[in-house]
Amino acid sequence: MSNKSKLLAGVMLAAFGFSAPALAQVKEVQMLHWWTSGGEAAALNVLKGDLAKQGYAWKDVPVAGGGGDAAMTALKAMVAAGNNPTASQMLGYTVLDYAAAGKMGDLTETAKKEGWDKSVPLALQKFAVYNGKWVAAPVNVHSVNWLWINKAVLEKIGGKVPTNFDELIALLAKAKAAGVVGLAQGGQPWQEATMFDSVVLSTGGADFYKKAFNDLDPAALKSDTMKKAFDNLAKLRDYTDPNYAGRDWNLATAMVIKGDALVQVMGDWAKGEFVAAKKVAGTDFLCPRFPGTQGSVVYNSDMFGMFAVPADRKDAQIALATATLSKSFQSAFNVVKGSVPARTDVPDTDFDACGKAGMKDLAEANAKGTLFGSLAQGYGAPPAVANAYKDVVTKFFHGEIKTSESAVAELSKAIDGAK
Ligand code: BGC
Numbered sequence: 449m450s451n452k453s454k455l456l457a458g459v460m461l462a463a464f465g466f467s468a469p470a471l472a473q474v475k476e477v478q479m480l481h482w483w484t485s486g487g488e489a490a491a492l493n494v495l496k497g498d499l500a501k502q503g504y505a506w507k508d509v510p511v512a513g514g515g516g517d518a519a520m521t522a523l524k525a526m527v528a529a530g531n532n533p534t535a536s537q538m539l540g541y542t543v544l545d546y547a548a549a550g551k552m553g554d555l556t557e558t559a560k561k562e563g564w565d566k567s568v569p570l571a572l573q574k575f576a577v578y579n580g581k582w583v584a585a586p587v588n589v590h591s592v593n594w595l596w597i598n599k600a601v602l603e604k605i606g607g608k609v610p611t612n613f614d615e616l617i618a619l620l621a622k623a624k625a626a627g628v629v630g631l632a633q634g635g636q637p638w639q640e641a642t643m644f645d646s647v648v649l650s651t652g653g654a655d656f657y658k659k660a661f662n663d664l665d666p667a668a669l670k671s672d673t674m675k676k677a678f679d680n681l682a683k684l685r686d687y688t689d690p691n692y693a694g695r696d697w698n699l700a701t702a703m704v705i706k707g708d709a710l711v712q713v714m715g716d717w718a719k720g721e722f723v724a725a726k727k728v729a730g731t732d733f734l735c736p737r738f739p740g741t742q743g744s745v746v747y748n749s750d751m752f753g754m755f756a757v758p759a760d761r762k763d764a765q766i767a768l769a770t771a772t773l774s775k776s777f778q779s780a781f782n783v784v785k786g787s788v789p790a791r792t793d794v795p796d797t798d799f800d801a802c803g804k805a806g807m808k809d810l811a812e813a814n815a816k817g818t819l820f821g822s823l824a825q826g827y828g829a830p831p832a833v834a835n836a837y838k839d840v841v842t843k844f845f846h847g848e849i850k851t852s853e854s855a856v857a858e859l860s861k862a863i864d865g866a867k
Contacts, residue, residue: 473763480509481537482519485698487720491785498771514697515638532755539826540575547578553754555582567791584751585769588787591747592715593646593738601710610739620687623710630687632700632709637842641824643713644841650740651677654818661823669860678852719786735802745813748825836862
């Protein structure tokens with residue numbers, strides 16, 4: 449602008465009280481995610497509704513596949529082609545990888561205005577803040593160390609809720625003897641690894657889980673305790689049905705919902721399926737912690753990674769981030785999703801018995817240092833390590849790696865190579 453036109457602009461501003469028109473904003477949120485099951489879609493609708501009320505259109509980029517492996521491949525391609533979405537569902541270390549590559553936007557101003565540093569637990573801020581800048585909005589906290597039990601089936605076989613691993617195996621054997629599928633299993637690498645997170649915690653205890661799966665301590669990874677964890681995983685395999693290979697997680701949940709199986713070991717997104725099927729916690733289904741893991745929480749958190757976007761898409765991104773971390777959304781969404789809020793100041797009033805237990809467990813584990821990042825779910829170690837882990841666990845579960853000894857050797861070799 450020449451000096452003369454600057455002067456003119458100044459005069460116009462003084463005379464008429466307006467400045468140059470603001471950049472026209474695109475009122476659309478483009479979101480990549482893997483929330484394609486019934487419960488997940490219902491939860492996402494809460495967000496779509498909130499944004500629609502503010503006049504934002506929703507451009508959906510769904511990539512089916514629980515655990516998000518396929519979604520992350522799609523995201524990589526989009527970002528490489530320069531098509532950054534407004535936001536993407538992401539897990540822990542993946543957010544940090546994209547931030548380190550300079551692909552994320554900066555939501556710090558919004559975070560300051562909304563006081564996120566006071567309301568979001570530090571365990572989540574470690575993954576949502578990079579180099580002092582907020583690059584993601586945490587949506588929830590999920591945890592993986594749960595059992596989802598069909599109560600009527602439990603009563604029919606005369607079983608009781610197991611409190612340790614041996615009791616779990618005895619219960620599954622009882623189901624099998626009664627002609628009921630004990631374990632509803634989805635035979636995909638991420639599901640087997642997600643279950644193994646719980647098995648390792650139950651077998652080795654809290655310190656062992658942390659050493660092996662958060663600190664990647666070579667001695668812990670190679671230990672006899674890890675071998676025992678694989679032995680325990682093999683025991684669980686005896687109680688699946690023959691058709692588990694390749695099964696989606698929500699179809700395994702449906703087996704429990706319908707009473708075709710007794711129990712599923714899965715993150716609390718499974719509860720979203722029970723809720724979508726109008727089943728009631730405590731009445732139709734039970735949600736004890738995976739036996740032997742009581743007192744610890746192995747968590748993951750869905751984050752909306754906020755990408756660097758053109759200036760005319762920034763308002764939509766800010767609206768999305770603000771809506772995501774609002775207290776009312778955190779309650780309404782997580783009640784449907786099966787997870788618990790990503791803020792510490794949301795009342796548990798609207799949550800069912802499992803949600804209330806989840807919130808209490810999380811606060812207690814956080815206070816006493818027994819809250820651990822899930823290795824299967826992107827919060828234990830960077831993606832390369834997590835992928836190496838999933839690979840070994842699935843090969844063992846499907847019999848390609850035959851013994852626990854070789855599984856331990858393969859696991860420590862794979863993790864060492866991926867670090
Ligand atoms: C996500 C959940 C999702 C689950 C199954 C997990 O990685 O954190 O939000 O429901 O995958 O798709």
